[in-house]
Amino acid sequence: MPSFRAQLDITGLLPGHAPEAVMDSAAAALGAAHLVEAKQLDVVAGIPRITLRFLVEETDHETAARQAISAAVNMRHAVERVATVGILRVLRRRRNRWERL
Template identity: 40%
Template sequence: MPSYRAILSIGDVHPGHGPEAVMGSAVAAVSSIATVEQTDIQVLSNVPQIVVRFHIDDDGDAHTVADAMHDAVAEVATTGPARLLLRRGGRWLPV
């Protein structure tokens, strides 16, 4: 089964939510559709990003997962650009 990474830039957390709600909402959304393999937080050019790695059957379903993750996180924090990557031959390629 293919492995994907959904990467989402994060801004300010909305009032009434803690920072932990960002990753929690992302994982809840992804795990309701796909198998979560790993999570991470990274900073790229001083912008925090969450990364959720997951398994699902095909690219179309992977886009559905990434959209669900974005929508869930947008309820607790401002979001920026999202990216979806596919693991192929030891490399992560844009979907």
């Protein structure tokens, strides 16, 4: 199965939401359609960034990429209910490196 990463910068938390709600929302949105293998929070240049690694069913390259992008956009929409967000990146695993879609 092709492996993908969705990375989303988090620029703020909306009132009334706990910080954990960001990752919980992201994982639930991705997990609704795909297997989430890992999730992590990093701070890059002072900006929190969540990264979730997930699998997409084996299909042709283009279809898998479209499904991954769609899932990442759904994840972003879910997170926007609890936080303000910045850049969304979607990456695909190719051999031993991650390539941006």
